[in-house]
Amino acid sequence: MPVPKRKTSKARRNKRNANRNIEVCNFINCQNCNQVALPHQVCQFCGFYKGEKVMETKFDRALRRGSARQKVAARKPEATDVEVVEQPK
Ligand SMILES: [Zn+2]
Known part of the structure; x- marks a missing residue:
């Protein structure tokens, strides 16, 4: 009978x-954006869960911050608009 040479x-x-207990994950398609997502979890692409918006995604945040920055930029006068008045010597 063959015997292993080494322990x-x-x-x-x-x-x-x-690798014994690795299970294959199930995937579902998001009801809102139809992207592949994990079941019973918030969709990472749109932030929806069971048809309700529950989380702000990175994209939403970027949009919000972008619009906020535009408002700030609109409020501040441009550097070129400021008139430089030369003082007489
Ligand atoms: Zn989604």
């Missing part, structure tokens, strides 16, 4: 057994 090390055994 299987713990590292080798554990590496082999590391």
Whole structure:
């Protein structure tokens, strides 16, 4: 009867057994944006869960910040609009 020449090390055994309990995740399509998403979790693309907006996404935040920056820029006068008055010597 063939016998293993060496003892299987713990590292080798554990590496082999590391894949035993891996389960394949299920994916669903988001009801709102139809992107692939994980079930029972908020969609990372649109921030919707069960048809309701529950989370602000990075894109929303960027949009909000962009519009806020435009408002600030509109409020401030441009540097070119300021007249430079030369003082007489
Ligand atoms: Zn979505």
